Amino acid sequence: MLFSVSPENRPIMVASLFVIVILLAGTAYTLSTTGTAPLLSPGYLLQQLQTGSFLGICTAGMMMVILLGHIDLSMPWTLTAAAMTATAVGGEMALPTALAVGLAVGLLNGFGVAFLRIPSMIFTLGVDTVLRGLMVAQTGGFAPQDSATPLMLFLAKDRILGIPVAIFMWAGVSAIIAVMLTRTGFGRSVYATGSREAAAYLSGIRTRLVIMGAFVTSSLCAATAGVLLAGYSAKAYQGMGNVFLLPAIAAVVLGGTHILGGRGRYAGTLVGVILIVLLNSVLSIMQMPEAGRQIIYGCVIIGMLLAYGRSQRVTS
Numbered sequence: 001m002l003f004s005v006s007p008e009n010r011p012i013m014v015a016s017l018f019v020i021v022i023l024l025a026g027t028a029y030t031l032s033t034t035g036t037a038p039l040l041s042p043g044y045l046l047q048q049l050q051t052g053s054f055l056g057i058c059t060a061g062m063m064m065v066i067l068l069g070h071i072d073l074s075m076p077w078t079l080t081a082a083a084m085t086a087t088a089v090g091g092e093m094a095l096p097t098a099l100a101v102g103l104a105v106g107l108l109n110g111f112g113v114a115f116l117r118i119p120s121m122i123f124t125l126g127v128d129t130v131l132r133g134l135m136v137a138q139t140g141g142f143a144p145q146d147s148a149t150p151l152m153l154f155l156a157k158d159r160i161l162g163i164p165v166a167i168f169m170w171a172g173v174s175a176i177i178a179v180m181l182t183r184t185g186f187g188r189s190v191y192a193t194g195s196r197e198a199a200a201y202l203s204g205i206r207t208r209l210v211i212m213g214a215f216v217t218s219s220l221c222a223a224t225a226g227v228l229l230a231g232y233s234a235k236a237y238q239g240m241g242n243v244f245l246l247p248a249i250a251a252v253v254l255g256g257t258h259i260l261g262g263r264g265r266y267a268g269t270l271v272g273v274i275l276i277v278l279l280n281s282v283l284s285i286m287q288m289p290e291a292g293r294q295i296i297y298g299c300v301i302i303g304m305l306l307a308y309g310r311s312q313r314v315t316s
Contacts, residue, residue, distance in 0.1 A: 011256025012268040018254075019275050026282035039281070046164060052277035053170035054225045054232070056270070058241075059248045060177045061221025063269045064214040066252050067181075068194045069261025070113060070120035072218045075248065077131035078105045079241030083226035084135055087146035087236045094149045095227060102223025103216060105131070110212030135238060144238075148231045156231030166228055173221060178266045186213060194261030246294060251276045 026039045038044045058075060065072045078101070086098035105127060112123040138144075148156075158165050181187035189210045192200040201207045222241070230236040255272030257264025283293050 008256075008263070008265065011254070012265065012271055015254050015256070015268065015271040015275050019271065019278060022275065022278045022282055026278070026285060029282070030285060038285075039278075046162075046167070048277055048281050049170075049274075050164040050166050051232075052273060053164070053166040054229045055244055055247055055251065055277065056170045056273045057173050057221050057225040057228070058244050059251045059269055059273050060173050060266070061218035062248045063252045063255075063257055063264065063266065064177070064181075064190065064217045065120070066249075066257050066259065067190050067261055067264055068211060068214050069197075069259075070211070070214070071249070072109065072124050072215060072222075073121060073245065074105060074109060074124040074128040074131065075218065075222045076239075076241035076245050077128045077135065078102060078219050078222040079226035079229070079244065080236070080238065081105070081131045081135055081226075082223035083230035083236035083240060084138065084144055084146075084238075086152070086227055087144065087148055087230055088138070090146065090149055092151075095151060098223045098227045099220060102219040102221075105223075106216030106219030107212065109219065110215035113215065114208040114211035139238065144236055146235065148234050148236075152227055152231030153234065154231070156228045166232070169224070169228060173224065174266070174270060177217075180217075181266055186210065190214060191262060194258075194263075196262070246298065247276045247280070 023039055027037045030039065031037055058079065062072060062075065082098040082101040085101050086094040089097045109120075109124050109127055112118050112127070113120045116123075155165050155169060160168065181190065189200065189205045189207075190213075192203070192205055193207045193210045197207050200210075225244070226236070226241065229240055233240070251272035252264070252269055253259055253272070254275055255264070255268030255270070257269060279296070280293065283296070288296075
């Protein structure tokens with residue numbers, strides 16, 4: 001029963017139940033309108049996971065920052081800048097260039113938040129705006145003409161043993177994040193810093209470096225997602241990351257990560273991503289306009305903030 005589940009696992013259980021409800025509701029809708037049940041088809045589910053892998057990788061990095069009680073609003077244009085720069089460079093240097101962009105943005109965000117003590121919401125929003133301006137300047141305001149490299153196309157579109165490579169990429173990133181959070185000193189430091197930064201600092205944890213590490217992880221994940229999305233679309237385009245910000249935050253919060261930091265499990269984030277992907281799929285089948293989807297995502301975030309974000313937190 002739900003009430004016998006530990007508080008740490010309860011959000012995961014609730015999100016999992018919602019996944020089942022969405023599957024059943026979507027199946028009932030398609031059966032009543034078309035007489036088929038595509039949501040239960042393995043091929044359809046693999047396709048949804050393939051497209052959901054871009055969001056999943058973004059969400060993995062976002063969770064690291066939210067665990068600290070911060071937010072990374074530069075994720076949309078970090079993803080876009082990495083993709084546009086990678087396609088512009090091309091060749092074997094495309095992927096290293098994208099990761100270099102992510103690393104640079106992460107270091108800048110981490111320095112601004114950890115050392116300059118600027119609120120993450122303000123600083124990362126400013127960085128996002130700067131990146132947008134740089135990309136507009138790079139392209140002159142027009143759609144870039146560069147195409148994705150063969151490696152980017154392979155990572156995003158090809159399959160191994162019938163499974164999209166993008167899903168393997170998501171699984172690899174997920175494994176790294178899960179091990180980082182549960183098996184390393186850095187992961188324990190993230191939880192300690194997110195719970196109470198001052199106490200973590202007094203216990204000997206280099207909290208500033210922890211914050212920088214989390215922002216670097218977030219930006220590297222965004223850059224990786226940008227490479228995959230550019231490969232899936234065969235090119236990069238302006239604003240390609242804008243649609244991922246709200247769903248990424250919603251998936252993290254839905255998975256039970258405390259919006260003020262210190263609590264959360266990556267398993268919950270994975271369930272949150274699957275929930276958002278399936279919800280988006282059902283809304284697409286129902287021909288819900290994009291405006292309606294954004295309203296639903298916003299309501300989800302507000303609802304979870306009311307549920308998880310109102311508990312008292314000791315300030316440093």
